[in-house]
Amino acid sequence: MRFGVNIPNYGPTASPDAMLTSVRHAEDLGLDLAMLSDHIAVTSDVAAQYPAPFYEPLTALAWLAGRTERIRLGTTVLILPYRDPLLTARVTANLDRYSAGRLVLGIGIGWAEEEFAALKIPYAERGRITDEYLAALHTLWSEDVASFEGTHTSFHNVHTAPRPLQSPRPPLWIGGNSPAAIRRAARHGDTWHPLGVTPQWLEKQGLPALRAAAEEAARPTPTVALRTPLRVTTTPIPDADRLPGEGTLPQIETDLATLATLGIAHVLLDPRYREPTRLQPPETDRTHLEAMAPLLTTHQP
Template sequence: MIRLGLHGLGIAAGAQRTVIDAVAAAAERSGFATLWVGEHVVMVDDVESHYPYSDDGKIAISPQVDWLDPLIALSFAAAATNRIGLATGVLLLPERNPVITAKQAASLDRLTGGRLSLGVGVGWSREEYDALGVPFEGRGRRLAEYVAAMRTVWRDDVASFDGEFVSFDRIRVNPKPRGRSIPIVLGGNSDAALRHVAQWGDGWYGFNLADVEEAASRAATLRSLCREAGRDPTELRLAVSLQDPVPADAVRLADAGIDELVLLGGPPADPIAAEAWIADLAGPWMRVRT
């Protein structure tokens, strides 16, 4: 049976404290498996970079809306819940300091009893990288190295790392996450992203795919790449969101080996209405899963 996730907090009305509390608690009661929160550090009014998740290459979200830091937003969602999984979808890791991010993620994972999955990706906005002073080129290599460095920090009591983009020697970074690791879920729908998942990821988040057929095709490509890399594809967590999903898609996605369908949506600004929104959203999906 496929799990259901919700990607609807941290932006616009979903950035309000009262709405986060209401949506998170209602999602947990309704049986959602995971709350996903995305990231952009900056937005620009006149963007020239191509947005890869729409037909016209433009992001539909206004640059003027509030967009919370995902780890802070998930901290508030965690405080309103007890069991539901928490995931960044996705954290733009090449734009961040990996040692600080490793500490922040480990802190959240420890405080939530191991509920965190760290979704990471390279992003698409050159303007955002420029604003942060990080080279846009080489961001894929930077991502892979940052993940390796973070896993070293999480695993080793006294950690050392010597890479192209980050180096440290005999440092202690505490707390450690529960189990000395946090699952790394890689975002992106391209062959390059899937190759990274196969090589070093713990899972994949396919975002805003056109339909079940595209999701199944991408999952099949990922399984093939895993076999080439000598990895067992059944060990990976596969989550996808679709552009216009219907409840019948849940069964078809499960048959295609997808573990979680993530529903995309923005809650209303009133917390009582937000609770009703979750109930209305969950109803038909939970029925098809039983």
């Protein structure tokens, strides 16, 4: 397995320096990936979970790319309906080149109804918009002069250079736990990116659904990148109350071994997953990650 960390780009403790320090810390620990969250309009429903200030992820990743060397950089997740696919394709292709091919693009459909209203995007259509934008992005990333005709986006004879450095494009992670998200990952993605689920759910529901969706789409089964909490405790947490990555180091070691057995390819650790940890200092995030680092080393390729 490979490991990454979700770097908070929101809240009163967020700043360019704090993000850079945390990303460099993850790079020094040998982690594979650092990712940022996405919101554009911090409406009240967004602010309840992701308070201002909120640093826009693509500009932040471009800035971080010039200040790091090895670690891959990505989004967990970019809300695809918020940006015209022409803009998304252009910015991500440029970002892939600025980072020397280190971009990982996680995408999702979004959940904040007030934010959709502020951006004048129909909330009820967000799944269909996402599917169409994904199809348009594949065209824009793969053709020198691209055309596309759809319900939500259309363009003709658009010159796309520079194309992404990675071929045919940056790795595409499709976020979400729903049946529709799993089908979307099978049709369009390289990796399915579920959030906050147990190994038991993955084994009994998520992974069988992913394999069935890939078979239906006549595509290889995507790899799996689980986003899960990072919270190291000194006393055990009852299994009924925790997710992988939470608890004592022996509990977390068992989690990692179980995920490896299930064939999970990536684990993205989120130190701000739980409500009580939402506004903890970045130093606390880094302390938890450092405590877990020896376990990660044993499971990395």
